Amino acid sequence: MPAVELDGAVTLKNLFKSYGDRVVVNDVSLEVRAGEFFSMLGPSGCGKTTTLRMIGGFEQPDSGTINIDYRDVTRDEPEERPLNTVFQNYSLFPHLNVKENVKFGLRFENSFNKSAKSEDQRVAEALELVQLASFGERRVHQLSGGEQQRVALARALILEPSVLLLDEPLGALDAQLRARLQIELATLQRQIGITFIYVTHDQHEAFTMSDRIGVMREGRLMQVGAPRELYEMPNSVEVAQFVGAANLIVGRVTQRGVAEFAGEKFVAPDSAPLGDGMMMIRPERIRIGTGSHNAVIERITFAGSSLRIALKLGNATINAEVPNDETSASLVAGQATTIDVLPDAVRVLPLAK
Numbered sequence: 001m002p003a004v005e006l007d008g009a010v011t012l013k014n015l016f017k018s019y020g021d022r023v024v025v026n027d028v029s030l031e032v033r034a035g036e037f038f039s040m041l042g043p044s045g046c047g048k049t050t051t052l053r054m055i056g057g058f059e060q061p062d063s064g065t066i067n068i069d070y071r072d073v074t075r076d077e078p079e080e081r082p083l084n085t086v087f088q089n090y091s092l093f094p095h096l097n098v099k100e101n102v103k104f105g106l107r108f109e110n111s112f113n114k115s116a117k118s119e120d121q122r123v124a125e126a127l128e129l130v131q132l133a134s135f136g137e138r139r140v141h142q143l144s145g146g147e148q149q150r151v152a153l154a155r156a157l158i159l160e161p162s163v164l165l166l167d168e169p170l171g172a173l174d175a176q177l178r179a180r181l182q183i184e185l186a187t188l189q190r191q192i193g194i195t196f197i198y199v200t201h202d203q204h205e206a207f208t209m210s211d212r213i214g215v216m217r218e219g220r221l222m223q224v225g226a227p228r229e230l231y232e233m234p235n236s237v238e239v240a241q242f243v244g245a246a247n248l249i250v251g252r253v254t255q256r257g258v259a260e261f262a263g264e265k266f267v268a269p270d271s272a273p274l275g276d277g278m279m280m281i282r283p284e285r286i287r288i289g290t291g292s293h294n295a296v297i298e299r300i301t302f303a304g305s306s307l308r309i310a311l312k313l314g315n316a317t318i319n320a321e322v323p324n325d326e327t328s329a330s331l332v333a334g335q336a337t338t339i340d341v342l343p344d345a346v347r348v349l350p351l352a353k
Contacts, residue, residue, distance in 0.1 A: 006328040007034035008162040008195030015064035026219035037189045039198045039206040040214035047059045048199045056085050056165050083163035088171045090152035092140045101135035105155035146177045165196045215239050237352045240280050247318045251279040263314030264293050264339050270347040280347040286320035291340020
């Protein structure tokens with residue numbers, strides 16, 4: 001077989017993993033494109049970290065296959081795979097300085113990442129990538145949490161893997177630092193062009209960084225798509241509930257382009273199937289003080305740049321989100337108002353089984 005240039009393509013086919021009677025990864029198949037930032041998103045215990053560990057070779061699947069760079073690596077040891085991993089606990093050595101911590105990664109060099117460059121040159125280039133070029137002599141205890149995370153990243157990147165696995169590496173950082181490093185991490189990935197597979201339970205984090213996202217729940221891969229696609233066109237109630245805030249109300253599509261729920265008729269996509277379904281409307285797609293649907297404001301919650309407003313509509317309560325500006329300043333709880341839903345805002349999902 002001719003040699004294939006490493007490009008970071010990852011293919012999972014029918015992966016299963018159980019611990020005793022508990023199935024933690026259930027028939028997961030996935031193609032991660034070469035050079036993309038792919039996130040696995042889901043709540044704790046959904047199987048995302050176990051899937052990542054199987055890609056990395058730290059866990060063996062009960063069945064199924066894992067291909068990296070068009071080669072079956074299912075039974076290969078971690079050091080035999082063209083990848084590296086950054087974990088949430090950075091595992092830095094406090095008795096070594098930054099430069100020595102990064103150089104330690106070269107102990108795991110294999111045939112996939114041999115380089116003609118000197119060790120010192122590779123360390124310098126890795127630190128430059130993560131903007132720590134002047135930090136080489138510092139000790140771990142002299143670094144902030146964000147700087148420690150960058151050292152761990154440099155140690156992984158020094159091997160020039162075709163795939164980098166990241167298991168919630170920002171989870172231990174405060175919110176403000178996490179937000180900054182999310183942008184920096186996404187920028188770095190696009191700069192170096194290698195495949196990132198990132199595990200997180202934080203939807204905002206996944207949306208900020210990812211080219212595509214796979215949503216997992218109870219061991220299954222529920223949907224894969226770009227952030228906007230998952231948000232605007234979830235394929236199930238479970239995905240709609242986990243990805244962003246959503247109003248979910250049982251209703252019925254009575255004719256083409258018309259959905260009835262909460263005792264009112266709304267415009268629905270022409271493609272919506274006739275019959276019962278779960279109607280989904282994102283809160284920011286609801287307009288208050290306009291339209292023909294009568295409602296009463298039940299509660300107003302201040303959320304900084306926006307207001308979250310609970311409204312009684314017929315026999316249901318729905319939530320809207322509006323800008324915190326002069327147009328919403330006069331809204332008060334108990335006020336009668338009208339609402340409208342933006343055209344094509346109603347998504348009709350299958351009823352949960």
